Amino acid sequence: MINMKRKGLLIVISGPSGAGKGTICKELIKRNSDICISVSATTRAPRKGEIDGESYFFMEKQDFKDDILKGNFLEYAEVYGNFYGTPKEKVFERLESGQDVILEIDIQGALKVKEVYPKGVFIFILPPSMEELKNRIIGRGSETPESLMTRFESAFEELNFVSRYNYAVVNDDVDIATSRIENIIEAENCRVDRVGNELIKKFGRR
Amino acid sequence: MINMKRKGLLIVISGPSGAGKGTICKELIKRNSDICISVSATTRAPRKGEIDGESYFFMEKQDFKDDILKGNFLEYAEVYGNFYGTPKEKVFERLESGQDVILEIDIQGALKVKEVYPKGVFIFILPPSMEELKNRIIGRGSETPESLMTRFESAFEELNFVSRYNYAVVNDDVDIATSRIENIIEAENCRVDRVGNELIKKFGRR
Known part of the structure; x- marks a missing residue:
């Protein structure tokens, strides 16, 4: 094979x-x-039942903005004052490992x-x-x-x-x-x- | 749907x-x-057990050559003096009908x-x-x-x-x-x- x-x-x-x-x-x-599924990061508050690291990575707005400047997101968007984004490093690590x-x-x-x-x-x-x-x-x-x-x-x-x-x-x-x-x-x-x-x-x- | x-x-x-x-x-x-599978045409003699129209369309060499000139083959080749080819019309009719x-x-x-x-x-x-x-x-x-x-x-x-x-x-x-x-x-x-x-x-x- x-x-x-x-x-x-x-x-x-x-x-x-x-x-x-x-x-x-x-x-x-x-x-x-x-x-595996990529978990997004967000600055919005967790809703009832949502688990950090599973539903989203919940982040402070300032940390999110810092990560934007560092180029740490594959993409991000601001929706009604909250940020949402896809953490780049986690995705790329997994792809490299063949997942x-x-x-x-x-x-x-x-x-x-x-x-x-x-x-x-x-x-x-x-x-x-x-x-x-x-x-x-x-x-x-x-x-x-x-x-x-x-x-x-x-x-x-x-x-x-x-x-x-x-x-x-x-x-x-x-x-x-x-x-x-x-x-x-x-x-x-x-x-x-x-x-x-x-x-x-x-x-x-x- | x-x-x-x-x-x-x-x-x-x-x-x-x-x-x-x-x-x-x-x-x-x-x-x-x-x-469905496209049945090729050939000018070689049928082998034992081969059925015309199933294994191949068995053709006379002159008819095959005429079909070449008419552009009736999607592709054709001569191998050890025998011709083999894919009849174009049959294939295209089926594709058009969605098959x-x-x-x-x-x-x-x-x-x-x-x-x-x-x-x-x-x-x-x-x-x-x-x-x-x-x-x-x-x-x-x-x-x-x-x-x-x-x-x-x-x-x-x-x-x-x-x-x-x-x-x-x-x-x-x-x-x-x-x-x-x-x-x-x-x-x-x-x-x-x-x-x-x-x-x-x-x-x-x-």
Whole structure:
């Protein structure tokens, strides 16, 4: 058997709010103990039940700003006065050790990650229909009618960004969508532009 | 559920002699009744047990030459005075109707197909090791020592062409290799550059 020792894959799971990114990522990790998920850092206060280092790395605003200046984030954003970001070093360490890392992230974040790490596998999660997306956003029940319309409009706009991704997966069923992502990961591990050099070393040298 | 009505995929299974292309293709078709395999045309005489239209389309040399001039082959080659080729129309009809088509073909043929149909999925089948490739070629028992060395040398040379393919699949186990190819097909069906336009039509138009 060929030793295809390689870097891990950075698998970016992204898409509009309500598409079901979070549920799919949970299922993916449940099924694949060898894949790990990147935990984001944030300056917002922990909500009830959230665990530091699991839900998020909770940080003081000043520390976060210092880390920005040090270039410690793969991407970051300020949303309603709070910062959110992806700690770079943890992700890169794992990739170097050959582990696949999942990044569950919004579209703006994914596009920033693509700029600095285009070798990532960029997967856009789609709702089965706009109607269903609306139902899911409403179903969360945590929105006012105004913020709901804003969310819905912005989800609609965001769908146009699908063209910047490598793959689109329709989340009509969490199990099926998760299996599709597993297939994508398997296929990416057979791509010649990822494993070609290893193969040529193994076979092609005279 | 989004209707992802699309063209079929042209899946080109290629690699050096002895890598196990044929066995993998048989398994792939056994498992997936919706995938069909392209039957080659040839001017060589049928061998015992070969069925016209299944093993090959057996043709007269003059008819084959006429078809070449008419541009009826996706690729063709002359080997030891016999012609072999892939009938173009049958393949394209099936792709248009949305059916996936497998082409089991040698490396020279695959590279020609890539020129005229770069949208194909080009998969290179690798033996688990050069030692194993040697054993498999010997195991066929139909070779003289000289032709065996020639075959082996040429297989070795051919491995360098892996870089022209999209995917490399190591055939250490037929079941696993076949599953890898199934994963690749599934993943290709999620590629934005294949389904993007359908998605944008469905969701993105205001």
